[in-house]
Amino acid sequence: MFCVFFLPDYKSLFIHLFHVALTAVSISVLKIKTMLGLIVTSLVLVAVVILYNALKSMRKCDLLSLGSKIMHKTNTTRLITLFPKSTKCRGVKASNGHTLFVGNPMFVSTLEEVLKLKARDDDVFIATYPKAGTTWMQQLVWLICNDADIETSRKTSIPERSPFLEAVDAPPVLRGIQSVENWPINKQRIIKTHYPFDLLPEEVRTNRKGKIIYVARNPKDLCVSYYFFHKMGNKIFENPGTWSEFLSKFSSGNIEAGSWFDHNLKYWKEFQKDKERIYFVTYESLKKDLKSEVKAISKFLDKELTNQQVQDIIQECSFDTMSKNINPALAKVGRRLGMNFSQFKFMRKGQVGDWKNYFTLNQNIVFDHLYEEKMEGTGLDFLFELE
Template sequence: MQTLPDEFNRPPLKLVGGMPIIGPFADNWENVEHFQARADDLLISTYPKSGTTWVSKIVDLILNKGDMAESQKAAIFERVPFLECSGPGMPSATEILNKQDFPRVIKTHLQVDVLPKSFWDKKCKVIYVARNAKDVAVSYYHFYRMAFGHPDPGTWDEFLNSYMEGNVAFGRWSTHVKGWWKMRQQSDILYLFYEDMLEDPRREIQKLLKFMKWEISDEVMEKILKYTSFQAMKNNPMANYSTFPFMDHSISPFMRKGISGDWKTHFTVAQNERFDEYYRQEMADTDLTFRM
């Protein structure tokens, strides 16, 4: 792994609009906050480790009619820039996006209340993907271990406490998923679930197509299903983030398992009981439900 600049080697989180965020991202916040969306921008929003890259690759292939050669011309993080991303020695995503031609597909992990106002003003379409809280906790812990732009996660138990308290990048999982769930009632938002995508990816891609007002042939659908299987993406350097700086894949791969229920291999009985009680309290005020 490359030598990291000090300012991107386990920097502390900073707050923007009450939400914790990676330090160098916060330093570019003014450019994010004032980012000018366009009416035909397509935004992919998730809490971290909820299927962002998977949906990004699916959308990219839909727009390219299943042409993998076209989709492979650049890494997925270049084809679908991460709105709030910024770091030393690299152009910020806002700089990159401002130079991009139409149409733009943009990724974000921002909570709904801190998303730049221009996305709402322009009535942009948003694809939101949510994943169950326990699997997210496990996946996020391993991501924190290998992605050095984040603070040191400590032990699994220490990280789980931080996650429950919202002291992780992008804040509380519950705040994130509930905020976007509520916003779907008044904005053009397609709300998908990671577990549904695992269960029947063809069905969920059909939802995406309908939402995007796109049509593809059965042949293109088969290509997209093939190229966006977990194993295909894990083995694809243009999708698996192996070319992205500030990550050590020898600690934990960016694409680790891509399954549902892995939390059962990490949570102790005591941790699970504590989390279940926390979860009941956090989700008591919503009709949003998840499959664990």
């Protein structure tokens, strides 16, 4: 009897032991999950810190470029948030003491990087005040330097072949300071810039590296073209207001790129001192006799072209051909920046004398007075219409 009474209940014991084991396992799993959670959280925090430090150490212009690449990869249709609408134009002083009159934040981000850019002996800088014929000259110079290679020029857009010095790289086609810095050493750089002479790279100004081609355009036609460009790009430029308001800003220099007079006259002055390295040409002389200018620019760049190559370049750089081939390519850049290509074209008319359709009699009298005052004694004058 006693032996039977003390026999253990194996079933109950088994169940008890199972519960104990299950509890232990549950506690272990919970601990493992907790540990894994802590590890993952720690790794995320470390990654965040590393990313933060990496971003913090990046140049502002590189951050803008990175943002544009991310937006391109994620198929964001516009870069408006990346290149915010310009604030009111203001003077931004560079480290060399000279001032850039600008409203668009992108051009502020590249200012110091441009000053310290390493220049190359074969660099060609195409410098202009905006809407003076920049794109036209980019195409001309690229074709001259590349033996009138029309086929290649039609396969790749101008921004891809001739980077914009003070812009940032923004896919799919805009090439800026990053592309200039990383341009293949065995390929010549043909660089576009709207910067005033005093804000060109230090090595270009003081070490006399590279060559500069400056295109100047009569201020009346340029002002009209610049007005419509602001209307087309009102998502990234300061609102131009009415024509009268814009003309007033332009006349005072209170506008993106600053004073037309200061910009042109400084390059004109430097041209007088260094004609071997600086070529100064007007938009009007290009329109009047493109063949002579193609030959003169070729000579300036030490390029020998055949008569056929000269003729091919003239044909390819006619306004009709440029407008047909260039406008669609540049629209890819513009649309991603929020520019309005539904109502306006990048290459609008290309005429000399179109200003007469916009200037009132009084506006013309006032501007002529300003022009005479600013240009007196400089030796520089412009054609305001062609015969």
